[in-house]
Amino acid sequence: MPRKLATAFIATAALAATLAAPAARAQEVVLKVAHFWPATALSHQKVLLPWCDKIAKESNNRLKCQLYPAMQLGGTPPQLIQQAIDGVADIVWTLPGYTPGRFPSVEVFELPFMSRSAEATSRAVWDYVQIYGQKDFGQLKPLAFHVHDNGYIHGNKPIEKLADFRGMKMRAPTRLTNKMLAAFGATPVAMPLPQVTESMSKGVIDGYVLPWEVIPPVKLHELTRYHAETDPAEPALYTAVFTIAMNKARYEGLPPELKQVIDANSGAEFSAMLGRVWDESAAPARQKAVDHGNRFNTIPSAELANWRTATDKLAVDWVAEMKGKGYDGQAMLDSAKELIRKYDK
Structure with missing residues:
Protein backbone atom coordinates (compact mmCIF):
# COMPACT_ATOMS: atom_id res chain seq x y z
CA MET A 1 0.00 0.00 0.00
CA PRO A 2 1.50 3.39 -0.95
CA ARG A 3 2.62 5.47 2.01
CA LYS A 4 0.11 8.29 1.38
CA LEU A 5 -2.73 5.80 0.97
CA ALA A 6 -1.74 3.98 4.18
CA THR A 7 -1.62 7.26 6.07
CA ALA A 8 -5.05 8.21 4.76
CA PHE A 9 -6.42 4.79 5.74
CA ILE A 10 -5.10 5.13 9.29
CA ALA A 11 -6.52 8.63 9.59
CA THR A 12 -9.91 7.45 8.34
CA ALA A 13 -9.90 4.54 10.79
CA ALA A 14 -9.01 6.86 13.67
CA LEU A 15 -11.81 9.24 12.71
CA ALA A 16 -14.27 6.36 12.52
CA ALA A 17 -13.22 5.20 15.98
CA THR A 18 -13.62 8.71 17.35
CA LEU A 19 -17.07 9.06 15.83
CA ALA A 20 -18.07 5.62 17.10
CA ALA A 21 -17.12 6.42 20.70
CA PRO A 22 -20.19 8.60 21.40
CA ALA A 23 -22.36 5.88 19.87
CA ALA A 24 -20.84 3.33 22.24
CA ARG A 25 -21.35 5.66 25.16
CA ALA A 26 -24.95 6.20 24.07
CA GLN A 27 -25.56 2.52 24.80
CA GLU A 28 -25.05 3.28 28.48
CA VAL A 29 -28.49 3.63 30.05
CA VAL A 30 -29.09 5.54 33.29
CA LEU A 31 -32.37 4.52 34.89
CA LYS A 32 -34.18 7.00 37.12
CA VAL A 33 -35.45 4.96 40.09
CA ALA A 34 -37.94 6.69 42.41
CA HIS A 35 -39.68 5.75 45.64
CA PHE A 36 -41.18 7.34 48.75
CA TRP A 37 -39.00 5.84 51.51
CA PRO A 38 -36.08 7.71 53.08
CA ALA A 39 -32.64 6.71 51.87
CA THR A 40 -31.98 5.10 55.27
CA ALA A 41 -34.84 2.60 54.85
CA LEU A 42 -34.30 -1.11 54.29
CA SER A 43 -35.97 -0.88 50.89
CA HIS A 44 -33.34 1.57 49.68
CA GLN A 45 -30.29 0.12 51.43
CA LYS A 46 -30.91 -3.63 51.28
CA VAL A 47 -32.83 -3.93 48.02
CA LEU A 48 -32.42 -1.09 45.54
CA LEU A 49 -28.71 -0.40 46.04
CA PRO A 50 -27.70 -4.10 45.67
CA TRP A 51 -30.12 -4.55 42.75
CA CYS A 52 -28.65 -1.56 40.94
CA ASP A 53 -25.12 -2.82 41.59
CA LYS A 54 -26.09 -6.22 40.22
CA ILE A 55 -27.58 -4.96 36.95
CA ALA A 56 -24.57 -2.67 36.50
CA LYS A 57 -22.17 -5.59 36.93
CA GLU A 58 -24.12 -7.95 34.69
CA SER A 59 -24.38 -5.32 31.95
CA ASN A 60 -20.69 -4.34 32.09
CA ASN A 61 -21.78 -0.99 33.52
CA ARG A 62 -24.07 -0.22 30.60
CA LEU A 63 -27.10 -0.18 32.95
CA LYS A 64 -26.84 2.25 35.83
CA CYS A 65 -29.29 3.68 38.36
CA GLN A 66 -29.87 7.20 39.53
CA LEU A 67 -31.83 6.79 42.77
CA TYR A 68 -34.42 9.30 43.93
CA PRO A 69 -35.62 8.38 47.43
CA ALA A 70 -38.20 10.32 49.45
CA MET A 71 -40.03 11.62 46.36
CA GLN A 72 -37.04 13.64 45.17
CA LEU A 73 -38.48 13.75 41.65
CA GLY A 74 -41.45 15.66 43.05
CA GLY A 75 -45.08 14.75 43.44
CA THR A 76 -46.69 12.57 46.08
CA PRO A 77 -46.52 8.80 46.68
CA PRO A 78 -49.89 8.15 44.96
CA GLN A 79 -48.43 9.76 41.82
CA LEU A 80 -45.51 7.33 41.51
CA ILE A 81 -47.39 4.90 39.29
CA GLN A 82 -48.30 7.66 36.85
CA GLN A 83 -44.73 8.92 36.93
CA ALA A 84 -43.60 5.50 35.71
CA ILE A 85 -46.27 5.42 33.00
CA ASP A 86 -45.40 8.94 31.83
CA GLY A 87 -41.64 8.40 31.97
CA VAL A 88 -40.95 10.96 34.69
CA ALA A 89 -39.25 8.01 36.37
CA ASP A 90 -37.98 4.89 34.63
CA ILE A 91 -38.62 2.61 37.61
CA VAL A 92 -40.77 3.16 40.69
CA TRP A 93 -41.41 1.21 43.87
CA THR A 94 -44.84 1.87 45.32
CA LEU A 95 -48.19 0.45 46.41
CA PRO A 96 -50.88 -0.08 43.76
CA GLY A 97 -53.32 0.54 46.61
CA TYR A 98 -52.21 4.18 46.81
CA THR A 99 -54.40 4.71 43.74
CA PRO A 100 -57.70 3.05 44.79
CA GLY A 101 -59.69 1.44 42.01
CA ARG A 102 -56.88 1.54 39.46
CA PHE A 103 -55.49 -1.95 40.12
CA PRO A 104 -58.43 -3.88 41.53
CA SER A 105 -57.10 -7.35 40.74
CA VAL A 106 -54.30 -7.36 43.36
CA GLU A 107 -56.45 -5.95 46.17
CA VAL A 108 -57.47 -9.48 47.12
CA PHE A 109 -54.18 -9.97 48.98
CA GLU A 110 -55.01 -6.98 51.18
CA LEU A 111 -58.10 -8.60 52.65
CA PRO A 112 -57.70 -9.40 56.37
CA PHE A 113 -56.15 -12.68 57.50
CA MET A 114 -54.70 -13.77 54.14
CA SER A 115 -50.91 -13.87 54.55
CA ARG A 116 -48.64 -15.85 56.87
CA SER A 117 -45.24 -14.93 55.44
CA ALA A 118 -44.17 -12.14 53.12
CA GLU A 119 -41.94 -14.45 51.08
CA ALA A 120 -44.66 -17.02 50.38
CA THR A 121 -47.32 -14.42 49.68
CA SER A 122 -44.98 -12.45 47.41
CA ARG A 123 -44.46 -15.55 45.28
CA ALA A 124 -48.22 -15.99 45.23
CA VAL A 125 -48.82 -12.39 44.10
CA TRP A 126 -46.36 -12.70 41.21
CA ASP A 127 -48.03 -15.88 39.92
CA TYR A 128 -51.48 -14.45 40.45
CA VAL A 129 -50.77 -11.28 38.45
CA GLN A 130 -49.67 -13.37 35.47
CA ILE A 131 -53.20 -14.84 35.45
CA TYR A 132 -55.43 -11.99 36.57
CA GLY A 133 -53.44 -8.74 36.52
CA GLN A 134 -52.25 -8.36 32.92
CA LYS A 135 -54.98 -5.87 32.04
CA ASP A 136 -54.51 -3.78 35.18
CA PHE A 137 -50.75 -3.47 34.69
CA GLY A 138 -50.75 -3.33 30.89
CA GLN A 139 -49.27 0.19 30.79
CA LEU A 140 -46.23 -0.88 32.80
CA LYS A 141 -43.43 -3.43 32.78
CA PRO A 142 -43.73 -4.98 36.27
CA LEU A 143 -40.38 -6.16 37.64
CA ALA A 144 -41.69 -7.51 40.95
CA PHE A 145 -44.71 -7.78 43.18
CA HIS A 146 -44.41 -8.38 46.89
CA VAL A 147 -46.08 -7.85 50.25
CA HIS A 148 -44.61 -6.62 53.51
CA ASP A 149 -44.12 -8.62 56.69
CA ASN A 150 -47.10 -9.10 58.99
CA ALA A 240 -50.22 -4.64 51.57
CA VAL A 241 -49.14 -5.23 47.97
CA PHE A 242 -46.17 -3.38 46.46
CA THR A 243 -44.80 -3.31 42.95
CA ILE A 244 -41.50 -2.38 41.40
CA ALA A 245 -42.52 -1.34 37.92
CA MET A 246 -40.72 0.06 34.87
CA ASN A 247 -41.80 2.44 32.15
CA LYS A 248 -42.86 0.13 29.34
CA ALA A 249 -41.35 2.15 26.48
CA ARG A 250 -38.07 2.50 28.36
CA TYR A 251 -37.84 -1.27 28.72
CA GLU A 252 -38.87 -1.99 25.13
CA GLY A 253 -36.31 0.52 23.86
CA LEU A 254 -33.40 -1.29 25.48
CA PRO A 255 -31.05 -3.36 23.32
CA PRO A 256 -31.82 -7.10 23.60
CA GLU A 257 -28.80 -7.83 25.78
CA LEU A 258 -29.82 -5.15 28.30
CA LYS A 259 -33.41 -6.42 28.32
CA GLN A 260 -31.96 -9.80 29.24
CA VAL A 261 -30.21 -8.26 32.25
CA ILE A 262 -33.46 -6.68 33.44
CA ASP A 263 -35.37 -9.93 32.84
CA ALA A 264 -32.78 -11.95 34.76
CA ASN A 265 -33.19 -9.63 37.74
CA SER A 266 -36.97 -9.44 37.85
CA GLY A 267 -39.91 -11.79 38.17
CA ALA A 268 -40.79 -14.57 40.60
CA GLU A 269 -37.42 -14.91 42.32
CA PHE A 270 -36.95 -11.17 42.72
CA SER A 271 -40.46 -10.96 44.19
CA ALA A 272 -39.71 -13.80 46.63
CA MET A 273 -36.44 -12.17 47.65
CA LEU A 274 -38.26 -8.94 48.46
CA GLY A 275 -40.71 -10.78 50.68
CA ARG A 276 -37.88 -12.65 52.40
CA VAL A 277 -36.01 -9.41 53.12
CA TRP A 278 -39.14 -7.99 54.74
CA ASP A 279 -39.71 -11.14 56.81
CA GLU A 280 -36.15 -11.00 58.10
CA SER A 281 -36.43 -7.29 58.88
CA ALA A 282 -39.25 -7.61 61.39
CA ALA A 283 -37.33 -8.74 64.49
Missing part, protein backbone atom coordinates in the same frame (compact mmCIF):
# COMPACT_ATOMS: atom_id res chain seq x y z
CA GLY A 151 -48.96 -5.91 59.78
CA TYR A 152 -49.86 -4.97 63.36
CA ILE A 153 -51.63 -2.23 65.31
CA HIS A 154 -49.75 0.65 66.88
CA GLY A 155 -51.10 3.64 68.76
CA ASN A 156 -51.44 5.83 71.81
CA LYS A 157 -53.65 3.42 73.74
CA PRO A 158 -53.67 -0.38 74.13
CA ILE A 159 -55.81 -2.47 71.79
CA GLU A 160 -56.74 -5.77 73.40
CA LYS A 161 -60.25 -6.43 72.14
CA LEU A 162 -62.52 -5.30 69.32
CA ALA A 163 -64.30 -2.70 71.45
CA ASP A 164 -61.01 -0.86 72.02
CA PHE A 165 -61.07 0.43 68.44
CA ARG A 166 -64.11 2.59 69.05
CA GLY A 167 -63.31 6.28 68.85
CA MET A 168 -59.82 5.68 67.47
CA LYS A 169 -58.68 7.57 64.38
CA MET A 170 -56.47 5.04 62.65
CA ARG A 171 -54.29 5.38 59.57
CA ALA A 172 -54.36 2.67 56.93
CA PRO A 173 -52.46 2.43 53.62
CA THR A 174 -55.06 1.02 51.24
CA ARG A 175 -58.78 0.89 50.50
CA LEU A 176 -59.32 -2.55 52.02
CA THR A 177 -57.31 -1.82 55.16
CA ASN A 178 -59.50 1.24 55.63
CA LYS A 179 -62.55 -0.99 55.32
CA MET A 180 -61.02 -3.40 57.83
CA LEU A 181 -60.51 -0.67 60.41
CA ALA A 182 -64.04 0.62 59.87
CA ALA A 183 -65.36 -2.91 60.45
CA PHE A 184 -63.44 -2.95 63.73
CA GLY A 185 -65.18 0.26 64.81
CA ALA A 186 -62.33 2.71 64.26
CA THR A 187 -62.43 5.82 62.10
CA PRO A 188 -60.08 5.06 59.19
CA VAL A 189 -57.81 7.79 57.84
CA ALA A 190 -56.12 7.06 54.51
CA MET A 191 -52.63 8.47 54.02
CA PRO A 192 -49.27 7.43 52.55
CA LEU A 193 -46.45 6.49 54.91
CA PRO A 194 -44.53 9.80 54.77
CA GLN A 195 -47.49 11.62 56.36
CA VAL A 196 -47.92 9.26 59.31
CA THR A 197 -45.12 10.62 61.53
CA GLU A 198 -46.36 14.20 61.45
CA SER A 199 -49.96 13.06 61.86
CA MET A 200 -49.05 11.11 65.00
CA SER A 201 -46.98 13.95 66.42
CA LYS A 202 -49.83 16.44 65.93
CA GLY A 203 -52.58 14.12 67.14
CA VAL A 204 -54.30 14.00 63.76
CA ILE A 205 -54.46 10.22 64.20
CA ASP A 206 -54.46 8.05 67.32
CA GLY A 207 -52.74 5.09 65.74
CA TYR A 208 -51.94 3.20 62.58
CA VAL A 209 -51.43 -0.23 61.07
CA LEU A 210 -47.95 -1.00 59.78
CA PRO A 211 -45.40 -3.80 59.63
CA TRP A 212 -42.37 -3.49 61.89
CA GLU A 213 -39.76 -2.72 59.25
CA VAL A 214 -41.00 0.70 58.22
CA ILE A 215 -41.48 2.07 61.74
CA PRO A 216 -37.88 2.93 62.79
CA PRO A 217 -36.85 4.72 59.56
CA VAL A 218 -39.66 7.26 60.04
CA LYS A 219 -39.16 7.31 63.84
CA LEU A 220 -42.69 6.20 64.64
CA HIS A 221 -41.50 4.01 67.52
CA GLU A 222 -40.59 7.27 69.28
CA LEU A 223 -44.16 8.57 68.93
CA THR A 224 -46.00 5.36 69.76
CA ARG A 225 -46.60 3.88 73.20
CA TYR A 226 -48.54 0.68 72.50
CA HIS A 227 -48.20 -2.15 70.01
CA ALA A 228 -50.77 -4.92 69.54
CA GLU A 229 -49.52 -8.02 67.75
CA THR A 230 -51.63 -10.97 66.68
CA ASP A 231 -51.21 -14.60 67.66
CA PRO A 232 -48.34 -15.89 65.47
CA ALA A 233 -50.24 -19.13 64.89
CA GLU A 234 -52.87 -17.15 62.99
CA PRO A 235 -52.61 -15.49 59.56
CA ALA A 236 -51.47 -11.87 59.64
CA LEU A 237 -54.04 -9.23 60.44
CA TYR A 238 -53.24 -7.66 57.06
CA THR A 239 -50.54 -7.03 54.51
CA PRO A 284 -34.55 -6.10 64.46
CA ALA A 285 -37.06 -3.35 63.66
CA ARG A 286 -39.32 -4.48 66.52
CA GLN A 287 -36.35 -4.38 68.87
CA LYS A 288 -36.15 -0.61 68.36
CA ALA A 289 -39.58 -0.26 69.96
CA VAL A 290 -38.56 -2.63 72.75
CA ASP A 291 -35.44 -0.56 73.43
CA HIS A 292 -37.57 2.57 73.51
CA GLY A 293 -39.59 1.11 76.37
CA ASN A 294 -42.86 0.73 74.48
CA ARG A 295 -45.56 -1.68 75.64
CA PHE A 296 -46.67 -4.81 73.80
CA ASN A 297 -49.57 -7.20 73.92
CA THR A 298 -50.65 -10.16 71.80
CA ILE A 299 -54.22 -10.65 70.59
CA PRO A 300 -55.05 -14.34 71.25
CA SER A 301 -56.78 -16.60 68.75
CA ALA A 302 -60.04 -16.56 70.72
CA GLU A 303 -60.29 -12.78 70.42
CA LEU A 304 -59.14 -12.81 66.80
CA ALA A 305 -62.17 -14.99 66.02
CA ASN A 306 -64.29 -11.92 66.80
CA TRP A 307 -62.14 -9.82 64.49
CA ARG A 308 -62.56 -12.35 61.71
CA THR A 309 -66.32 -12.32 62.14
CA ALA A 310 -66.31 -8.53 61.94
CA THR A 311 -64.43 -8.59 58.63
CA ASP A 312 -65.87 -11.69 56.94
CA LYS A 313 -68.19 -9.51 54.87
CA LEU A 314 -65.25 -7.68 53.27
CA ALA A 315 -64.35 -10.67 51.12
CA VAL A 316 -67.97 -11.20 50.10
CA ASP A 317 -68.31 -7.54 49.17
CA TRP A 318 -65.01 -7.58 47.28
CA VAL A 319 -66.08 -10.57 45.17
CA ALA A 320 -69.36 -8.83 44.31
CA GLU A 321 -67.56 -5.59 43.49
CA MET A 322 -65.13 -7.37 41.18
CA LYS A 323 -68.01 -9.08 39.43
CA GLY A 324 -69.52 -5.66 38.80
CA LYS A 325 -66.25 -4.58 37.17
CA GLY A 326 -66.22 -7.59 34.86
CA TYR A 327 -63.81 -9.76 36.85
CA ASP A 328 -64.44 -13.25 38.22
CA GLY A 329 -64.06 -12.19 41.83
CA GLN A 330 -64.68 -15.58 43.39
CA ALA A 331 -62.12 -17.28 41.14
CA MET A 332 -59.62 -14.54 41.98
CA LEU A 333 -60.16 -14.94 45.72
CA ASP A 334 -59.92 -18.73 45.51
CA SER A 335 -56.78 -18.50 43.38
CA ALA A 336 -55.08 -16.07 45.77
CA LYS A 337 -55.76 -18.35 48.73
CA GLU A 338 -54.60 -21.45 46.86
CA LEU A 339 -51.37 -19.80 45.71
CA ILE A 340 -50.60 -18.68 49.26
CA ARG A 341 -51.17 -22.25 50.48
CA LYS A 342 -48.94 -23.57 47.70
CA TYR A 343 -45.95 -21.50 48.76
CA ASP A 344 -46.58 -21.33 52.50
CA LYS A 345 -44.77 -24.56 53.39
